[in-house]
Amino acid sequence: MPIRTVMKANEAAAWAAKLAKPKVIAAFPITPSTLIPEKISEFVANGELDAEFIKVESEHSAISACVGASAAGVRTFTATASQGLALMHEVLFIAAGMRLPIVIAVGNRSLSAPINIWNDWQDSISQRDTGWMQFYAENNQEALDLILIAFKVAEDERVLLPAMIGFDAFILTHTVEPVEIPDQEVVDEFLGEYEPNHAYLDPARPITQGTLAFPAHYMEARYTVWEANENAKKVIDEVFAEFEKRFGRKYQKIEEYRTDDAEIVFVTMGSLAGTVKEYVDHLRKKGIKAGAAKLTVYRPFPTEEVRELAKKAKVIALLEKNVTFSVGGALFQDFSRALVNQEEKPILVDFIIGLGGRDVTFKNLDEVLEISKKALSGEEFDEVNWIGLRKEIL
Amino acid sequence: MAESPFKADIERVKREYSEKMTPGAVARIPGSSVVNKTGSWRVFMPEFNRDKCVRCYLCYIYCPEPAIYLDEENYPVFDYDYCKGCGICANECPTDAIVMVRETK
Amino acid sequence: MAVRKPPITTREYWAPGHAACAGCGCATALKLATKAFSEAMEEKYGDPNAFAIAQATGCMEVVSAVFPYTAWKVPWIHVAFENAAAAASGVEAAWKKLGRRGKILAIGGDGGTADIGMQALSGMLERRHNVVYLMYDNEAYMNTGIQRSSSTPYGAWTTTSPPGKYSIGEDKPKKWVALIAAAHQVPYVATASIGNPFDFVRKMKRAAKVDGPAFVQVHCTCPTGWKSPLEKGVEIARLAIETGIWPLFEIENGDFFNIKIQAPGGGAKVKREGGRVVAIEFKKPIEEYLKLQGRFKHLFKRPEAIDEMREQIKAMWKVLGVDVTLPKPGE
Numbered sequence: 001m002p003i004r005t006v007m008k009a010n011e012a013a014a015w016a017a018k019l020a021k022p023k024v025i026a027a028f029p030i031t032p033s034t035l036i037p038e039k040i041s042e043f044v045a046n047g048e049l050d051a052e053f054i055k056v057e058s059e060h061s062a063i064s065a066c067v068g069a070s071a072a073g074v075r076t077f078t079a080t081a082s083q084g085l086a087l088m089h090e091v092l093f094i095a096a097g098m099r100l101p102i103v104i105a106v107g108n109r110s111l112s113a114p115i116n117i118w119n120d121w122q123d124s125i126s127q128r129d130t131g132w133m134q135f136y137a138e139n140n141q142e143a144l145d146l147i148l149i150a151f152k153v154a155e156d157e158r159v160l161l162p163a164m165i166g167f168d169a170f171i172l173t174h175t176v177e178p179v180e181i182p183d184q185e186v187v188d189e190f191l192g193e194y195e196p197n198h199a200y201l202d203p204a205r206p207i208t209q210g211t212l213a214f215p216a217h218y219m220e221a222r223y224t225v226w227e228a229n230e231n232a233k234k235v236i237d238e239v240f241a242e243f244e245k246r247f248g249r250k251y252q253k254i255e256e257y258r259t260d261d262a263e264i265v266f267v268t269m270g271s272l273a274g275t276v277k278e279y280v281d282h283l284r285k286k287g288i289k290a291g292a293a294k295l296t297v298y299r300p301f302p303t304e305e306v307r308e309l310a311k312k313a314k315v316i317a318l319l320e321k322n323v324t325f326s327v328g329g330a331l332f333q334d335f336s337r338a339l340v341n342q343e344e345k346p347i348l349v350d351f352i353i354g355l356g357g358r359d360v361t362f363k364n365l366d367e368v369l370e371i372s373k374k375a376l377s378g379e380e381f382d383e384v385n386w387i388g389l390r391k392e393i394l
Numbered sequence: 395m396a397e398s399p400f401k402a403d404i405e406r407v408k409r410e411y412s413e414k415m416t417p418g419a420v421a422r423i424p425g426s427s428v429v430n431k432t433g434s435w436r437v438f439m440p441e442f443n444r445d446k447c448v449r450c451y452l453c454y455i456y457c458p459e460p461a462i463y464l465d466e467e468n469y470p471v472f473d474y475d476y477c478k479g480c481g482i483c484a485n486e487c488p489t490d491a492i493v494m495v496r497e498t499k
Numbered sequence: 500m501a502v503r504k505p506p507i508t509t510r511e512y513w514a515p516g517h518a519a520c521a522g523c524g525c526a527t528a529l530k531l532a533t534k535a536f537s538e539a540m541e542e543k544y545g546d547p548n549a550f551a552i553a554q555a556t557g558c559m560e561v562v563s564a565v566f567p568y569t570a571w572k573v574p575w576i577h578v579a580f581e582n583a584a585a586a587a588s589g590v591e592a593a594w595k596k597l598g599r600r601g602k603i604l605a606i607g608g609d610g611g612t613a614d615i616g617m618q619a620l621s622g623m624l625e626r627r628h629n630v631v632y633l634m635y636d637n638e639a640y641m642n643t644g645i646q647r648s649s650s651t652p653y654g655a656w657t658t659t660s661p662p663g664k665y666s667i668g669e670d671k672p673k674k675w676v677a678l679i680a681a682a683h684q685v686p687y688v689a690t691a692s693i694g695n696p697f698d699f700v701r702k703m704k705r706a707a708k709v710d711g712p713a714f715v716q717v718h719c720t721c722p723t724g725w726k727s728p729l730e731k732g733v734e735i736a737r738l739a740i741e742t743g744i745w746p747l748f749e750i751e752n753g754d755f756f757n758i759k760i761q762a763p764g765g766g767a768k769v770k771r772e773g774g775r776v777v778a779i780e781f782k783k784p785i786e787e788y789l790k791l792q793g794r795f796k797h798l799f800k801r802p803e804a805i806d807e808m809r810e811q812i813k814a815m816w817k818v819l820g821v822d823v824t825l826p827k828p829g830e
Binding site: 459479484 | 502503505506511513515516517519520521523524525526527530531563565566567568570571572573693696722729730734
């Protein structure tokens with residue numbers, strides 16, 4: 001029987017790792033993710049998890065050790081955030097290029113400078129071109145479930161890509177919520193054993209992993225990472241369906257909320273989706289045709305689902321806790337690309353919000369609504385808007 | 395004449411060689427570099443005088459390629475497919491059984 | 500005439516057709532290292548193939564693993580420049596979980612070890628992984644075109660330590676990674692050289708057989724980067740030992756006091772006290788080593804720099820607990 005309990009997202013991630021039974025874990029402490037390696041250390045110390053836990057001297061070595069272990073053919077897991085993920089950056093490309101299905105739990109946190117330990121998505125969003133799949137959890141249950149789902153998708157022969165699961169610093173990592181821990185036997189059946197045919201470092205069948213490719217071969221190697229990302233779109237749907245069948249919780253790449261007759265749709269990710277859905281309810285009560293949508297899967301980018309969503313809205317307001325300087329948010333860029341060649345498309349308005357742990361309030365969302373309304377009525381509006389700025393100290 | 399210890403590799407790579415991209419750009423055939431005949435780099439070639447050889451194995455030990463293997467009687471055999479002509483074998487040979495001569499081709 | 504058996508296994512793990520420069524000393528080192536490893540694994544586990552390699556970016560990586568080819572006949576992985584030791588840690592942990600017997604060989608050049616890979620190396624040693632780290636030391640970043648590393652010796656020309664009006668070439672003493680490794684109190688640390696292959700093979704076997712981490716720093720000639728004659732690669736490496744430039748030693752469990760120092764040859768007189776080497780009187784001047792290499796050519800117009808080099812060498816030997824005398828030419 002699944003156990004219903006309460007825990008922080010960090011604990012949920014550690015539980016997910018325990019249930020997935022990785023053989024090697026390598027991790028380094030960093031706020032707000034530190035509780036994950038702490039909890040895993042306990043599991044290993046108590047004999048509840050039979051894994052090698054390598055207490056590395058940096059995140060660069062954490063991911064490098066995971067690459068080594070995964071290349072030797074075992075399931076591997078790590079957790080990090082912020083500067084730690086940034087330090088891994090170089091090796092993230094390598095893990096994807098070597099097609100190693102490593103899973104990272106990311107406690108989404110801002111990047112320096114100035115140093116700040118609180119929530120936004122600049123850390124994982126800035127890894128969006130590494131070839132890794134990216135999932136974002138709205139709550140602690142999703143953090144647990146998406147880690148299991150990520151292992152299953154990542155290890156699929158058609159995919160063989162690493163994956164990171166983002167959940168918001170403190171808002172989720174340190175906040176206790178009800179979580180259902182699935183049965184070990186059901187998880188075992190769901191995940192199966194990882195037995196790769198492309199990476200094993202086995203003396204009985206020596207192969208060379210991590211080669212150099214000249215211009216005659218490099219593009220094809222990178223193209224296979226593109227292809228794997230494309231394949232992952234279908235595999236993710238299959239795995240979501242299987243997960244629902246086994247565990248009873250439904251996941252979609254884009255989860256829509258009251259979008260059917262909506263004129264303005266607020267799109268976001270992570271825990272902010274909860275606030276936004278509440279805000280939509282609040283607007284609906286006032287007769288405003290608003291809806292919400294949340295991306296559970298950010299990479300591979302759910303282009304088809306975005307196009308379907310776009311058909312339902314006149315204005316899409318993108319609420320994002322990240323920024324590309326001089327351009328706008330990543331979602332704004334990705335939505336623009338998904339829709340640019342569509343005949344009919346909604347107006348996109350971008351909102352940079354909640355950076356470095358700044359609370360997102362209904363008052364902030366009112367501001368988002370006002371600008372979105374301007375766009376809806378054909379008035380002039382700014383494409384990229386920083387919401388909740390304390391202009392008085394600028 | 396003894397066989398190259400890489401004969402099986404040469405045959406396998408001929409049989410199985412493929413440019414087809416593998417997941418992770420893995421090179422699947424061990425020792426497949428043997429298809430690259432680096433002997434073409436050579437300017438000077440080692441000439442071996444068996445009569446002078448005392449089978450000290452130094453040339454065999456030092457050759458960086460390796461382009462020297464041993465025959466049934468443990469005399470060195472020079473594999474000109476791969477020898478780049480560095481001349482370390484000749485320089486280290488204690489009995490001058492190896493001398494470097496200009497490549498004639 | 501009785502014929503001795505070959506002094507090393509004829510099994511091959513490093514195939515020809517790789518793209519190392521003619522006369523590459525590092526290629527010789529890797530060939531011998533894998534043979535030594537194979538012998539050690541056979542003796543320890545009855546399986547000569549019970550090892551895998553994790554290698555840093557560098558000359559020996561780019562020449563050996565060009566898709567779709569590979570010179571390697573052993574499971575081999577390359578991840579990046581600074582993380583061979585970390586990747587090897589992961590492989591070792593996975594092998595443990597898979598119940599595979601054997602040992603992991605991590606390989607890096609001096610740049611990938613002494614500089615950018617220093618932290619990962621320290622972590623691997625400190626965590627006591629069952630890994631041998633082999634540093635092939637050709638004393639500069641050769642793969643990128645001969646830039647100085649912290650392992651470049653005093654006085655050497657490199658493209659980033661050019662001699663000039665205000666420069667004698669590299670102006671810092673060589674950093675000895677083996678001593679740093681030994682400070683981790685790991686079971687086995689050694690220096691070696693392709694100038695003494697039998698000593699190198701013995702040390703690699705020892706390193707492979709100990710339980711836990713080991714570190715071997717092997718001096719390898721780079722004719723391209725040292726501007727030295729191709730055929731003199733081994734001779735130059737041997738001269739480094741015989742003139743006192745390159746010490747051969749072993750340190751077990753960080754026990755510096757009981758360091759084992761190998762006699763350098765070349766006529767040097769070794770003085771021992773209670774089995775311990777306390778003094779060496781070298782007979783060959785370091786100029787014999789320097790003059791064969793274009794990278795030191797400029798020093799012959801700056802004899803004071805060569806004298807400074809002698810002082811640094813003496814200081815380095817002092818750290819090893821040995822008083823050395825180094826002759827000047829003609830002495």
